Amino acid sequence: MCLKPGVVFAIRFYAERKLDFFKNLLQVAAGERLPLLQDDITLRGHSFEARIYAEDPNNDFLPGAGPLLHLSTPAADQNTRVETGVREGDEVSAHYDPMIAKLVVWGEDRSAALKKLRYCLRQYNIVGLNTNIDFLLSLSGHPEFEAGRVSTSFIPQYYSDLFPAPRAPSGEAICQAALGLVLQERKHTQEFTQAS
Secondary structure, three states: OOOHHHHHHHHHHHHHHOOHHHHHHHHOOOOOOOOHHHHHOOOOOOOEEEEEOOHHHHHHHOOOEEEEEEEEEOEEOOOEEEOOOOOOEEEEEEOOOOOOEEEEEEEOHHHHHHHHHHHHHHOEEEEEOOOOHHHHHHHHHOOOHOOOOOOOHHHHOOOHHOOOOOOOOOOOOHHHHHHHHHHHHHHHHHHHHHHH
């Protein structure tokens, strides 16, 4: 039997909370009732799931492929889960889903969960591929999204807010990039000199 990734995630989620998920799965398959009904479950807090993809949101979310030259993720804790099947050095293939990770966060309320989501998204550092992280930050920080006023037409409705016109890099960013190139060239020159 092959389980879909979403089922595997659900199994791990419930197993970590010490529920006998497999037993319940078999009970349902046998036509039995679950030990808990919907009315027995109380809601507590709020959670968000963000899917980190190798894609270009500015190019109609075109999927990307290539090497994950550098990958660092937010730290997992009791309110943060990072589900991934890749690591630094892996190749994101054009032949498969370009998902890099699922980020799941929890907070006492929607506002706290959104703050946690944005904090964790800023902890990602991915080099080698375009990702949708900046888009997710823009989306999760939009006032209408924060207020919970979302629908399936949210992206087209707020397109200009979510996809602002590109801005020229600041003088500070240009200086940092130039310094990085100078230091990289210096390192290569030193390595070449030592090897000669």
